[in-house]
Amino acid sequence: MAANRSNAEILVEAGAFDNYGGWTMDSQFEFEMGSPYLLAHGNGIPVADATTIISIAEPGHYNIWVRAKDWVPGDHPGRFTLAVNETALDTEFGANDRDWNWQLGGRLHPPTDARPPPDYVPRAWRRRLRGLPEEPVDAGTFDVVVVGVGVVGTAAALAAARLGERVVLVHNRPFLGGNASVEIGLRPRGVTGPLIDEISERHPGGDLYAKDLLDADPNATVFLEHTVYDARLVRVLILPPLTPEMLEVDARFASLLLLSLIAPGSRF
Incomplete structure (x- = not known):
């Protein structure tokens, strides 16, 4: 999930949620998605919610974008919703007949700009928003x-x-x-x-x-x-x-x- 406004961005990755609930973390489509993600494999039965708490340092008007995939277009078995402060957004994600894409979920106060994050999720963008190091850690020398x-x-x-x-x-x-x-x-x-x-x-x-x-x-x-x-x-x-x-x-x-x-x- 990403929230943005004209001069501020927040990236919240599902794999970093505090509580997965009934969801499981998966990484098979990490290159297409941009990072590991959560799957709800309930066999037709809704699973327990995944939850997390984030801090927003800068008050303002934010767009909420969610990156999701419609796993079976037409049937939408992986559809889900998002709630912020226990208020559910109107958008149903994973039900738009599309592959991995950013969906505009809602607006926290009407902003003036509604451009989605980069569609291909560049690693430099992710590192910047997550505060990840630019240089890799030396893991050793191997034959x-x-x-x-x-x-x-x-x-x-x-x-x-x-x-x-x-x-x-x-x-x-x-x-x-x-x-x-x-x-x-x-x-x-x-x-x-x-x-x-x-x-x-x-x-x-x-x-x-x-x-x-x-x-x-x-x-x-x-x-x-x-x-x-x-x-x-x-x-x-x-x-x-x-x-x-x-x-x-x-x-x-x-x-x-x-x-x-x-x-x-x-x-x-």
Whole structure:
């Protein structure tokens, strides 16, 4: 949610609410949304309200904008409303047959300007309104970086860690495993092998042993509910097959080919 006037803006992210109520935080569409958001998965039954308290430093006339998505245009199963100081706004959000967009929810005293926030939610705008640091925190140096940790990514990371490489896994979900995670529960079939079988064992609650295996390995670091949005190639090292010397190429003049890992013979 954003509130703006001609010379002031306030950004309130649903993921930072004090109380989620019956809602759950999700990050699958973080790039389209601009930040993690809340989902009400009530199977047709309204869930308990999510609530928060904000402080408005500058009094004035504000527009209230809410960024939402109509999940099934025509049926609007994810529709919701917003209340400010226990006064419900008239607008029904998530019911306008549109993908992610800003909806004008109402006005706290009639303002003169009703322009919506940036539609693509630039990160610089979000950092400024949230007071987030401009420079990233140094999280360490690693030999292998695995992004998007399904079963295959977990296997690649665990294999590299057991070979002595310093490995970091970055995953934007709260559980490892992709379709095999406790969120969906499928198990890899077909030709898997001992490492995939080891990872795919489950706790009584349904979660994979994958996280336990990685936590037990001193070479592995796991960042759950984190998203990679930028990367910088520093250098490329080349080892010729017939000569002993190693070559270094300045990354500014290198072309990087990214290969998608698959598990031959495995299927879900």
